[in-house]
Amino acid sequence: xxxxxxxxxxxxxxxxxxxxxxxxxxYLGHQISKEGVKADEDKIRSMISWPRPSDxxxxxxxxxxxxxxxxxxxxxxxxxxxxxxxxxxxxxxxDNEAEIAFENLKTTMTTLPVLALPDWNLPFTxxxxxxxxxxxxxxxxxxxxIAFFSQKLSQRAQGKSICERELMAVVLSIQKWRHYLLGRKxxxxxxxxxxxxxxxxxxxxxxxxxxxxxxxxxDFEILYQPGLLNKAVDVLSRVELTAEINAITTTGIxxxxxxxxxxxxxxxxx
Numbered sequence: 001x002x003x004x005x006x007x008x009x010x011x012x013x014x015x016x017x018x019x020x021x022x023x024x025x026x027y028l029g030h031q032i033s034k035e036g037v038k039a040d041e042d043k044i045r046s047m048i049s050w051p052r053p054s055d056x057x058x059x060x061x062x063x064x065x066x067x068x069x070x071x072x073x074x075x076x077x078x079x080x081x082x083x084x085x086x087x088x089x090x091x092x093x094x095d096n097e098a099e100i101a102f103e104n105l106k107t108t109m110t111t112l113p114v115l116a117l118p119d120w121n122l123p124f125t126x127x128x129x130x131x132x133x134x135x136x137x138x139x140x141x142x143x144x145x146i147a148f149f150s151q152k153l154s155q156r157a158q159g160k161s162i163c164e165r166e167l168m169a170v171v172l173s174i175q176k177w178r179h180y181l182l183g184r185k186x187x188x189x190x191x192x193x194x195x196x197x198x199x200x201x202x203x204x205x206x207x208x209x210x211x212x213x214x215x216x217x218x219d220f221e222i223l224y225q226p227g228l229l230n231k232a233v234d235v236l237s238r239v240e241l242t243a244e245i246n247a248i249t250t251t252g253i254x255x256x257x258x259x260x261x262x263x264x265x266x267x268x269x270x
Contacts, residue, residue: 026040029043029068029069032117035114036114036115036116036117036144037114037115037116037117038072038112038113038114038115039069039072039109039112043065043068043069044109044110044112046065047062047065047066047106047109048106048109048110050062050065050106052094052099052102053094053102054094055092056086056087056092059083059086059087059092060087062083062102063080063083063084063087066080066105066109067080069109069112070148070150071115071147071148071149072112072113072115072148073108073109073112073148073150074136074138074148074150075134075136075148075150076108076148076150077134077135077136077150077151077152078131078133078134078136078150078152079101079104079105079108080101080105081101081133081134081152082097082098082100082101083098083101083102083105084152086098113145115145115146115147116140116141116144116145116146117146118141118146118180119141122141122142123141123184123185123186123187124139124140124141124146124177124180124181124184124186124187125139125140125141125186125187125188125189126138126139126140126170126173126174126177126186126187126188126189127140127188127189127190128166128169128170128173128188128189128190129166129169129190129191130162130165130166130168130169132153132158133152133153133158134150134151134152134153135149135150135151135153135165135168135169135172135173136148136149136150136151136169137149137150137169137170137172137173137176139173139177139180146180147177149172149173149176149177151172153165162192162194163192163194163195163198164207164208164211166190166192166194166195167195167198167208167211167212168211170188170190170195170215171211171214171215174214174215174218174220175214181218181220182217182218183219184219185219185220185221186218186219186220187220187221187222187223188220188221188222188223189223189225190222190223190224190225191224191225191226192224193224193226195222195224196222196223196224199212199215199222
């Protein structure tokens with residue numbers, strides 16, 4: 001099949017750089033096989049044995065190595081946050097919080113999952129979440145994770161409403177995985193009913209418009225799943241999703257700020 005693709009597209013491969021009849025290969029720090037993609041075991045050992053950083057240079061090296069595999073880690077940004085803040089000018093001071101984050105990140109790296117290879121015949125699903133300090137998402141197909149995304153929120157972003165933070169998680173994750181999603185219909189799962197409501201509107205408040213314009217050109221539907229507290233794929237496999245939208249039909253201007261404030265007050269929707 002590979003040779004057929006090369007032939008059909010008039011592409012050539014360098015024989016000296018090719019391997020044949022192998023069940024798995026090493027490529028750019030990854031092991032690729034029919035099971036999927038996983039981190040190189042030698043790199044994992046290097047992360048586990050990394051000594052406690054004594055300066056910014058050592059810390060930057062550790063975060064550079066672990067960050068290369070961030071797509072394997074759910075919530076990498078939040079786990080590494082106490083360490084990344086030490087990279088700021090004159091901010092390096094190794095304390096108990098840094099030590100805990102350092103050891104937690106090492107532990108996380110010992111349990112990296114095997115990520116599935118994308119199947120272009122199957123639809124993609126994105127599950128998003130936003131906390132008070134960070135954003136997170138997982139891209140999957142048939143409940144098998146393909147990649148994880150996380151980002152720490154700035155102080156300014158932390159002050160935004162939960163509705164806007166959830167919208168940020170959707171937009172940034174879609175942009176992150178643009179090469180998978182553009183030109184294909186996909187599904188977004190969220191536990192925020194206000195977000196589903198927001199994306200159904202024809203006219204919205206100005207603070208949301210800049211985010212919504214970034215979604216133009218993408219074909220997706222929103223599924224609202226209440227109580228989505230654990231985004232692990234094996235948990236989602238036991239949940240039946242039924243709510244969906246197929247078209248934008250609501251008219252008129254809705255005060256989304258009021259909706260978001262009411263949602264934040266309602267314990268059942270949190």
